[in-house]
Every structure is written in C-alpha cells, then in structure tokens.
Amino acid sequence: MRSVLSGPRLVGAVAAGAVTALVGLLFVLVAAPFADRPAARAVAARLTRLELWRLRLDLPGRNEEGELRYLAARTPVGVLGGIVVLLLVIGLGAAVMLAWSWGRGEAFDGMLPTVPLVAYMSLSGCVLLFLDVCGLMGVEALERRLAVRFLAPDPMEALRRRIDELTVSRAGVVAAVDAERRRIERDLHDGVQQRLVALSMLAGRARRGRPELLEQLHEQAQQALVELREVAWRVYPSGLDADGLAEALAGVAERSPVAVKVTCELPERPPAAVEAAAYFVASEAVTNAAKHAGATLVTIDVRRQATMVVVRVEDDGVGGADATGGGLTGLAQRVAALDGRFTLTTPPGGPTVIEAELPCA
Numbered sequence: 001m002r003s004v005l006s007g008p009r010l011v012g013a014v015a016a017g018a019v020t021a022l023v024g025l026l027f028v029l030v031a032a033p034f035a036d037r038p039a040a041r042a043v044a045a046r047l048t049r050l051e052l053w054r055l056r057l058d059l060p061g062r063n064e065e066g067e068l069r070y071l072a073a074r075t076p077v078g079v080l081g082g083i084v085v086l087l088l089v090i091g092l093g094a095a096v097m098l099a100w101s102w103g104r105g106e107a108f109d110g111m112l113p114t115v116p117l118v119a120y121m122s123l124s125g126c127v128l129l130f131l132d133v134c135g136l137m138g139v140e141a142l143e144r145r146l147a148v149r150f151l152a153p154d155p156m157e158a159l160r161r162r163i164d165e166l167t168v169s170r171a172g173v174v175a176a177v178d179a180e181r182r183r184i185e186r187d188l189h190d191g192v193q194q195r196l197v198a199l200s201m202l203a204g205r206a207r208r209g210r211p212e213l214l215e216q217l218h219e220q221a222q223q224a225l226v227e228l229r230e231v232a233w234r235v236y237p238s239g240l241d242a243d244g245l246a247e248a249l250a251g252v253a254e255r256s257p258v259a260v261k262v263t264c265e266l267p268e269r270p271p272a273a274v275e276a277a278a279y280f281v282a283s284e285a286v287t288n289a290a291k292h293a294g295a296t297l298v299t300i301d302v303r304r305q306a307t308m309v310v311v312r313v314e315d316d317g318v319g320g321a322d323a324t325g326g327g328l329t330g331l332a333q334r335v336a337a338l339d340g341r342f343t344l345t346t347p348p349g350g351p352t353v354i355e356a357e358l359p360c361a
Contacts, residue, residue: 007133011088013054014081014136017143020051021078024071035068044068048151055144062151070150074143081139088132095125245275249300252283256298258290258315264302270309274358277334278302278311281342281356284327285313293317293352304360308340311356319350331356 024047031040044067051074052059098121101108111117153161240248246264253260269275282300289295295317302311321328323344335342335356346352 010136010140011085014139015085016054017051017074017078017139018082018085020047020054021075021082023047024051024078025075028068028072028075031068041067044071047071051143052147052151055140055147057144057147059147059151059153063153066150070147073150074146077139077142077146081136081143084132084135084139088129088136091125091128091132240275240279241272244269245278245302248275248279249282249302252279252286253300256286256290258286258295258298260286260298260300262300262302264300266302266304266309270304270358270360273338274309274360277338277340277358278309278356280334281311281331281354282313284331285315285354288321288327289313289315289317289352293319293321293350295350295352305357307360309358309360311354311358313354315350315352317350317352318348319346319352320348321346321352328354 027043027047031037031043034040041064045064048062048067048070051070052062098108102113102118105113245266246262249262249264253262270278282302286298286300289298293315295315298313298315300311300313302309304310321344323329323346328344331354332342332344335358338358340356340358342357343355344353345355
C-alpha cells in the first residue's frame with residue numbers, strides 16, 4: 001500500500017516544487033537588495049521550512065545564512081521537475097486517447113490497431129514511463145542534496161554545538177548524582193537511622209524486664225527492614241537486571257500508595273542504561289504523583305517506537321508540577337545524558353504527563 005501511494009506523492013511533491021521554485025525565484029529577485037533585513041530573513045525562513053516539509057527532510061540547526069542561496073539554486077531544479085511532470089501528463093493523456101480510439105475500433109492519428117503496432121506502442125510507452133519515473137526520482141534526490149548542501153550546519157559548528165551539549169549534560173549528570181546522594185543520606189538519617197535508634201532503645205527496655213515491648217520491638221524491626229528496602233530500591237532496583245523492566249515497574253505499582261496501571265510492551269530488552277533510566281522516570285513520576293499531586297490513578301505506558309523507547313506516565317492529580325524541582329530536573333538530566341528527550345505537561349487542574357524518549361540505537 002505504501003509503494004502504491006508513494007508514486008502520487010512523488011509526482012505531487014515534484015509538481016509543487018516547480019511552483020515553489022518560481023515563487024522562490026521571484027522572492028530572491030525582489031529581496032536580494034534587502035537580504036539583511038529581518039523581514040526578508042523571516043520570509044526566507046518560511047519558504048525554506050516549506051521546502052523542507054515538502055521534501056520530508058529534517059535539518060536541525062540548519063544554516064540560516066544559506067537560505068537565500070538555496071532558494072536561488074533550487075530554481076532550475078524545480079523548473080526541471082515541472083518539465084518532467086508535464087511530460088508525464090502529456091504521455092499519460094496520449095496513452096488514454098490512444099486506448100480510447102483503438103478500443104472503439106477507430107484510427108488514432110491515421111493509425112489503425114494492429115498486433116505489431118500495439119506491441120510497439122505498448123513497449124514504447126513502458127520505456128517512456130520508466131524514464132519519466134526515473135526523472136522524477138532524480139529531481140527529488142537532487143533537491144534533497146541541494147537542501148543538505150546549502151542548509152546543513154557547518155561541520156565544525158555542529159561539533160562545537162555537540163561539545164556544548166555534552167558539557168551541559170555531564171554537568172547535569174554530576175548534579176543529579178549529588179542530589180540523589182543527598183536524598184539517600186537524608187532518607188537514611190531521618191528515616192532508617194531514627195528507626196534503628198528507637199529499635200535499640202526498645203530492645204534495652206525489653207531486656208530490663210519489659211517483655212510486653214517485644215511485640216513492639218518486632219514491629220519496629222519489620223518497619224526498619226521495609227524502609228531499608230525502599231532506600232535500596234531507590235538506589236538501584238535489584239530485580240531490574242534479573243527480571244527486566246516490566247517486573248520492576250510491577251514492583252513500583254505494588255509499593256505505590258495510589259493505584260498504578262502498567263503497560264510495558266517491548267519486543268526485546270533495551271540496553272541496561274536505557275532500562276534503568278526508564279525505570280527511574282516511571283518511579284519518580286509515581287512518587288511525585290502520590291506525594292504532591294493528590295492523584296488517585298497513575299498510568300505507566302512503555303513502548304518501542306522505531307529506535308526509541310518511549311516512557312509515558314500520566315496521573316489524574318491537580319497538575320501544576322514545578323518543572324524546576326529537584327526530582328524532575330534530575331530525571332531530565334538523566335534522560336539528556338542518554339541523548340534522549342524529556343517533556344513535562346502539567347496544566348493547572350491536571351493531568352500531569354511526563355514523557356521520556358530514550359534512544360536504543
């Protein structure tokens with residue numbers, strides 16, 4: 001089905017390119033003396049975006065200085081594409097008229113249908129159609145090469161931008177690790193440590209002849225074990241390596257004080273770093289929803305889309321989450337460290353949606 005639709009799409013794209021080439025040429029002729037004006041640059045940017053959309057080409061960080069030159073350089077290619085489309089339309093029209101006349105037994109241009117003549121015309125038509133389709137594909141390929149040639153960012157500039165991104169990402173990861181360490185220390189000091197101090201005092205009192213405290217001592221010991229397990233899972237879930245992401249997320253749902261619905265559909269296990277990042281995104285989002293959003297239901301959806309693992313967490317809480325908070329900032333930095341994308345949508349009144357796209361290839 002896709003191959004059937006690609007033919008009309010190709011013809012339409014090349015034909016549209018012929019029209020926009022003339023529009024672009026007219027704009028270049030008029031705007032050339034004012035190339036440095038913001039208005040001229042804005043129109044050039046819009047025309048360029050239109051061309052990239054028509055070619056289904058994504059050039060992040062494109063070279064804006066080359067837009068006017070690109071619009072001028074693609075003019076002959078666009079006109080060539082219009083000529084190829086025109087030849088295709090003329091050829092198809094002639095074929096339809098020929099078939100209509102011979103189908104009714106009438107002569108076409110003084111020629112009556114005979115077996116050799118029908119065979120000759122059919123073969124010639126197929127060859128011409130093949131050449132025309134090759135011409136359309138060639139025009140589109142040439143237009144894409146022109147766009148890359150004039151609009152792709154300078155390699156050195158792209159390298160500098162990448163270095164800057166990695167520098168920021170590294171600094172963010174260091175900050176996130178430090179914040180996580182402080183949170184673990186705080187959990188141990190304010191939670192588990194206090195619990196163990198109380199446990200020690202209860203044990204001492206029980207030894208001095210207060211056997212009724214043994215049951216309370218047992219409960220405190222059980223609670224201390226639960227809190228230690230929670231801290232350990234926040235550091236790194238031991239079941240993630242052995243059982244995979246789906247089971248680890250099921251554990252998050254079991255320990256959550258609010259209802260959590262988990263859907264994890266992955267054809268194969270992603271890399272360990274991606275699994276860990278996906279887990280922490282989902283776990284932190286559930287924790288935030290339970291503590292701050294007043295949510296009653298959290299939905300976790302993990303799927304594979306092309307080369308990305310997409311983690312989407314939605315809650316029915318009050319919304320208005322602080323994107324600059326330590327937890328969410330740490331998640332964004334963790335995702336950025338893997339060259340992923342992190343988005344947060346949290347309008348007042350909810351719902352809050354956290355989505356992380358993590359590359360696997």
